[in-house]
Amino acid sequence: MVTHLLDSDANPSAHQHALGRQAAALVAEARADIAAEFRCDADEVVFTAGATEANNLALRGLALAHAKRGRHLIVSAMEHRSVLACAESLASEGFELSRLQPDASGRVDPAELRAALRPDTLLVSIQHINNETGAIQPLDEVAAIAADAGVLLHVDAAQSAGKFPIRLDALPIDLLAVSAHKFHGPKGSGCLIVRNRRRLRLRPIMQGGGQEFGLRPGTLATHQILGLSTALQLAAEQRRSALEHVAELRGRFLERLQAHLPQLRIHGDPAHSSPYILSFSIPGIVNSALMNQLADGVALGSGAACSAGTIDPSPTLRAMGLDDEALHGAVRASFARTHQADEIDEAADRIIAAVSRLRKLAC
Secondary structure, three states: OOOHHHHHHOOOOOOOOOHHHHHHHHHHHHHHHHHHHHHOOOOHHEEEOHHHHHHHHHHHHHEEEEEEEOOOOEOOOOOOOOHHHHHHHHHHHEEEEEEEOOOOOOOOOOOHHHHHHHEEEEEEEEEOEEOOOOOEHHHHHHHHHHHHHEEEEEEEEOOOOOEOOOOOOOOOOOOOEEHHHHHHOOOOOOOEEEHHHHHHHHOOOOOOOOOOOOOOOOOHHHHHHHHHHHHHHHHHHHHHHHHHHHHHHHHHHHHHHHHHHHOOOOOOOOEOOOOOOEEEEOOOOHHHHHHHHHHHOOEEEEOHHHHHOOOEEEEEEEEOOOOOOHHHHHHEEEOOOOOOOHHHHHHHHHHHHHHHHHHHOOO
8 A cells, every 4th residue: 555655646635535645644644653753742743854944944933933022042053054044044134143152072051051041032942963073962951941941942853863762741842853864764854843833833934835734835745754754763663772883883983093093083072972973183184185085985074964065164163162273174974873893994994094195195
């Protein structure tokens, strides 16, 4: 039945015929499964094209709907560009914006958040896990501070959903953005979870047929939604073993690099970061040169993946206080549950060899 529906052009909004109703049932089942993972109500799950759209809908949709409640927004300086750019756009339209600066580990200080709150603060937006350094924010403390102040909290969970448990029945988070491809789901699929949606009543940022409770118009991509739900379930089932596996791989990778490159610098605190992400630099080695050397064999990044094509120093790392050498040398390695030890060893060996070549060229 699922294969037949996926091979057809059935629109889940076309309730007037059987195929449309069957497609709608599949979407409803996927929505319920996602809600079960995050411990929220099914009608609080709003499907989007990914976390970038979800972040924009959260910030702009809330600002448009509740400007009378307050026009002050608080974000961290390390947020994903989809949050920062949206917040900056709102600031150009009359909202006031405060940016929380991280410490050297890339984490915000909850005391600074408390001090930044004002009577007209509408929203706090904090990324759960940073996409460049893997820094894990003290979300429990942040959520408690926002809740105590009666301020809404948005969390970009693109790097944590599926990989780490997120229980919305225990954490007072109002808006949660999720992206499927971060846990091996299809690209171009995600969702925004809007707690107490009927009370919060976001304003849509696009106009159309009123799908997704009037918040996100357009024909639902049934296959993408099923892929999102299935990938999330698989990630949740493998969460503990995957976390252990990836932590072991990252440790192996670092041990091999540090044995040959003792001056290697790690950006952030490994004790408070996700093992899925590692940011590092090698003194005397510029990131663009290193990545050029490795382009055919090792997939390293610099800055955020969504800022591909730019080699400007990372605003996230700059906010953490890195010096110019580290800023221009920083690269990011990402680890996945599908990686194997021999692949990690080969990647480390290729990096070591590339550094050796670059140093010889510099002599």
